[in-house]
Amino acid sequence: MLYKFARPLFFSLDPEAAHDLTLNALQRAHDLGIAGRVAKRVQPLPVSVMGLNFANPVGLAAGLDKTAAHIDALGNFGFGFIEAGTVTPRPQPGNAKPRMFRLTRSQALINRMGFNNEGAEQFVDNVRRQHKFRDRGGIVGLNIGKNADTPIERALDDYRLCLRRVYDDADYVAVNVSSPNTKELRSLQSARQLGGLLAGLTEERMRLEDRHGKRVPIAVKIAPDVADSWLPSIADQLVEHHMDAVIATNTTIERSNVTGVKHADEAGGLSGRPLTERATQVVHALSRHLQGALPIIGVGGIMTASDAVEKMEAGASLVQLYTGFIYSGPDLVAESVEAIRRSKCVASSPPGPTSRRG
Numbered sequence: 185m186l187y188k189f190a191r192p193l194f195f196s197l198d199p200e201a202a203h204d205l206t207l208n209a210l211q212r213a214h215d216l217g218i219a220g221r222v223a224k225r226v227q228p229l230p231v232s233v234m235g236l237n238f239a240n241p242v243g244l245a246a247g248l249d250k251t252a253a254h255i256d257a258l259g260n261f262g263f264g265f266i267e268a269g270t271v272t273p274r275p276q277p278g279n280a281k282p283r284m285f286r287l288t289r290s291q292a293l294i295n296r297m298g299f300n301n302e303g304a305e306q307f308v309d310n311v312r313r314q315h316k317f318r319d320r321g322g323i324v325g326l327n328i329g330k331n332a333d334t335p336i337e338r339a340l341d342d343y344r345l346c347l348r349r350v351y352d353d354a355d356y357v358a359v360n361v362s363s364p365n366t367k368e369l370r371s372l373q374s375a376r377q378l379g380g381l382l383a384g385l386t387e388e389r390m391r392l393e394d395r396h397g398k399r400v401p402i403a404v405k406i407a408p409d410v411a412d413s414w415l416p417s418i419a420d421q422l423v424e425h426h427m428d429a430v431i432a433t434n435t436t437i438e439r440s441n442v443t444g445v446k447h448a449d450e451a452g453g454l455s456g457r458p459l460t461e462r463a464t465q466v467v468h469a470l471s472r473h474l475q476g477a478l479p480i481i482g483v484g485g486i487m488t489a490s491d492a493v494e495k496m497e498a499g500a501s502l503v504q505l506y507t508g509f510i511y512s513g514p515d516l517v518a519e520s521v522e523a524i525r526r527s528k529c530v531a532s533s534p535p536g537p538t539s540r541r542g
């Protein structure tokens with residue numbers, strides 16, 4: 185409700201400035217202990233996915249809290265889980281500004297942030313400083329990527345390094361091979377590269393499992409621009425390499441739904457309403473092929489509570505939102521949880537084939 189009045193002010197600012205201002209204001213409100221009062225209460229809707237117990241199936245997608253510095257502040261909005269990152273091994277500034285654009289008429293964003301972040305060491309320090317969200321049962325996913333100046337042939341080194349760094353502090357790790365804003369990153373989803381990457385990650389995780397005495401689930405985040413004919417193969421490889429979930433989808437490079445709209449020609453990934461249908465199609469295709477062998481986290485264009493229900497009905501066990509949170513405001517979290525509850529589509533979610541943790 186409050187957001188209805190605040191939104192015109194945010195939308196009058198440059199999108200990245202509005203983003204930074206909002207996060208800082210949220211953090212202030214959280215530090216002063218008043219943030220919880222403005223958020224709608226979210227009633228529990230427990231689900232078990234990847235061997236983890238979620239208080240509800242609605243999460244915050246990666247990219248809003250790139251540095252993991254605001255997990256507790258964002259936790260006030262009732263998310264069942266928050267995915268922080270993408271983090272890279274070393275700090276990097278990202279692309280030149282402007283790099284985030286609002287396509288208001290289309291309820292969309294285009295971003296080419298390029299993994300601006302403070303590096304894995306600071307990221308983990310930030311995660312460790314916060315306890316409130318987790319103490320209330322919130323699940324924290326940490327999303328990892330590669331530095332822009334690491335050659336694509338050495339991508340596995342970066343993912344391994346990040347996995348080692350975040351392992352002990354993550355409830356699950358998300359492997360981002362689908363951002364359009366890091367050169368060649370999405371080629372890691374190809375036939376030639378995916379198997380090697382997944383094998384390397386599995387091997388690294390086995391080592392970490394021994395060292396830390398716990399198996400942290402890994403989810404792989406894919407692009408909506410993957411050809412339909414290639415989706416079954418990706419799904420099979422994720423299962424074969426003992427991954428625990430697939431996150432579908434990241435932003436799209438497709439522009440056919442926004443032709444002629446201001447900023448539509450900006451380079452980067454498009455999110456929000458123009459992505460809804462394609463992301464749901466991908467969830468559906470994966471679900472049909474996987475038949476419960478691997479849980480799906482559905483993301484892309486959830487702008488209303490019924491969009492969240494559609495993702496669940498298409499086969500997702502959990503959903504995430506980002507652009508809908510910006511356009512519709514924080515009430516979307518509680519509304520989505522309630523709509524999912526009413527739709528009765530949260531019957532026991534399939535655990536990952538090798539999940540052990542609860």
Ligand SMILES: Cc1cc2nc3c(=O)[nH]c(=O)nc-3n(C[C@H](O)[C@H](O)[C@H](O)COP(=O)(O)O)c2cc1C
Binds near residue numbers: 269360485
């Ligand atoms: C400004 C912005 C930055 C993003 N940064 C990341 C990121 O760092 N890592 C990632 O995996 N996804 C990132 N995403 C993608 C979102 O997590 C999500 O997959 C995508 O936006 C589709 O969901 P939505 O339509 O609800 O926004 C970003 C999205 C936006 C809009």
